[in-house]
Every structure is written in structure tokens, then in C-alpha cells.
Amino acid sequence: MSILVLFFAGSFTSAHADPSLPIVNYEPFYSIDVYPVQHKLVVWKQGKKIKTYRVAVGNPSTPTPVGEYIITYKGKNWGPSFGPRWLGLNVPWGSYGIHGTNRPYSIGQHQSHGCIRMFNRDVMDLYEMIPLGTKVTIYGHVLGDLNHHPRRLAEGDVGADVQLIQSRLKSAGYFTGAINGKFGPLTTRALMNFQRDQQLPRNGVVSEKIYEALGLME
Numbered sequence: 001m002s003i004l005v006l007f008f009a010g011s012f013t014s015a016h017a018d019p020s021l022p023i024v025n026y027e028p029f030y031s032i033d034v035y036p037v038q039h040k041l042v043v044w045k046q047g048k049k050i051k052t053y054r055v056a057v058g059n060p061s062t063p064t065p066v067g068e069y070i071i072t073y074k075g076k077n078w079g080p081s082f083g084p085r086w087l088g089l090n091v092p093w094g095s096y097g098i099h100g101t102n103r104p105y106s107i108g109q110h111q112s113h114g115c116i117r118m119f120n121r122d123v124m125d126l127y128e129m130i131p132l133g134t135k136v137t138i139y140g141h142v143l144g145d146l147n148h149h150p151r152r153l154a155e156g157d158v159g160a161d162v163q164l165i166q167s168r169l170k171s172a173g174y175f176t177g178a179i180n181g182k183f184g185p186l187t188t189r190a191l192m193n194f195q196r197d198q199q200l201p202r203n204g205v206v207s208e209k210i211y212e213a214l215g216l217m218e
Contacts (some may be wrong), residue, residue, distance in 0.1 A: 030129070032071075032136040034116055036064050040110045041098070041116065044128065053126070054100075056106040056117035061151070064114050065091050065181075066140040066160050071098075071132055075122075083120045085127040089136055093158040093181030098136075099123060143216065150217070153206035157183045165206055168214040169194060 006055035036057040045053035058064040068119040069089040078086050083100015100120040106112070107119055116138075118126065136197045142160045143150040153162055163181035169190045170179060188204040195202045198213050 028135075030094045030131065030134045032130070032134060034064070034136065034138045036066075036110075036138065036140050041118070041126075043126070046182075051126075051129075053118055053122045054108050056101070056109050056112050058112050058114040059110045062113040062114060063097055063144060063159060064112070064138060064140075065089075065093075066138050066142050069096075069138070071130060071134045071136060072131060074127060083123055085120075085123045087123075087127060087130065091181075093162070098126065136203065143211070149208060150211055151206075153183055154204060155183050155185065155188045162187070164216070165191070165210075165214065168216065172214075174178070 016080035029046060031044045033044070034055070039055055039057060041053045041055045041211045042049055069091055071087050072090045073088040075086040075088070077084055078099070078103040083102065086097050086099040088095065088097040096115050098116045098118065100123040101117040104119055106117060142164050151161055153165065158181050160181060162183045163179055166175055166177070166179045166187055170176035172194065175187065177184070191206065191210070192202045192204050195210070200209055200213070208217065
């Protein structure tokens with residue numbers, strides 16, 4: 001079986017964290033592209049590529065969120081794990097950002113909990129260059145690497161894949177909650193009702209059978 005090629009993008013509310021600086025509107029002068037598979041972050045200025053950095057990204061169980069986001073706050077010295085600088089993204093299901101690290105050996109690998117790690121010298125450079133409101137596009141497939149099975153999802157999980165499941169369940173008339181990428185009790189209830197009608201085990205777990213039934217795999 002193969003996963004349908006998907007790119008999930010949209011405008012979201014800010015992550016749940018206290019901003020260090022005011023939130024501003026989208027700044028078109030700069031933009032950032034992140035390519036998790038290549039562990040690469042590219043900075044564009046008025047459509048011209050000006051910087052490329054090597055980064056670390058999320059591991060398969062806590063992937064870096066795919067989609068289009070905005071840098072909504074910037075902070076300094078949040079702790080050794082985050083390095084000297086933090087650029088926060090408005091991901092709706094948690095606090096994700098671009099930051100430094102006290103584990104430089106992780107750069108170039110899938111080792112984070114979803115954030116984008118940079119060498120400390122690089123994130124300081126990026127911090128000074130990039131204004132609030134800059135668009136960040138993270139490329140990839142919502143359901144993960146096409147060479148692997150999509151994540152099994154259950155209550156407590158978060159991510160773009162959860163958001164996609166919620167969207168499909170809502171379109172089918174099962175889910176009435178907010179499509180926020182957070183797998184909570186309402187998502188579980190909707191999924192179990194869908195499983196009942198599809199004559200599948202009512203265990204509240206998104207398996208490959210569920211992805212298939214929702215038209216997300218072929």
C-alpha cells in the first residue's frame with residue numbers, strides 16, 4: 001500500500017506560550033523553507049536564496065509539523081536545551097520553534113521532539129536577521145515518510161496527522177470539536193462511532209485500516 005501524497009498548510013492561532021515580543025502580521029520581505037528529510041533550512045530575501053543551514057528535526061514519533069506557519073515570538077536564553085535563541089511558530093497543538101541546542105551532534109539527524117534545532121552560532125545569526133511575522137514553510141507529508149507506515153494515533157497524541165483525521169471525521173459528520181491537532185476525548189468518541197459504522201474494532205486507535213477507510217491511503 002502507498003500513502004497519498006499530501007501537503008497540509010494553513011493559517012493557525014499562536015502556540016500556547018508567552019510571547020517575548022509582540023505578535024505582528026506576516027512579513028513578506030523574508031521567508032524560510034525547511035526540508036526535514038534533507039535536514040536543511042533555507043532563508044529567502046525577496047525571492048532570493050541568501051542562507052542555507054543544516055538542522056535537526058523531529059523523530060518519527062514526534063515529527064516536525066508539516067505546513068505553513070508564522071514566527072510569532074522571539075526569545076533569548078530559554079535554557080541549555082534550547083540554546084541562546086528561540087523563534088516560536090504558531091503551531092496550534094503545541095509550542096514548536098527554531099532554536100539552538102546543547103547537543104550539536106544531533107544536527108543533521110531526526111532527533112528532536114518536533115522543533116527545528118540549529119547550531120547555536122547559526123540560530124543567533126538567524127535571530128538577528130529574521131523579523132516577527134516571517135512565514136516558515138515546512139515541507140513533507142502529513143502522514144510521514146512514504147517509506148514507512150503512518151503513525152498509529154490515540155488519545156493524547158498531537159500533530160498534523162491528528163488534525164487531518166479530525167478534518168476527515170468532521171467532513172463525514174462524526175466529529176464536532178475544534179480541528180486543532182489534539183487527540184482528545186471528542187476525537188476518540190468520533191473515531192469510535194466511525195469504527196462502529198465501518199464494522200471495525202471500536203478501540204479509539206487510528207490504524208492503517210482507519211487511514212484507508214478515510215481515504216488517506218490507497
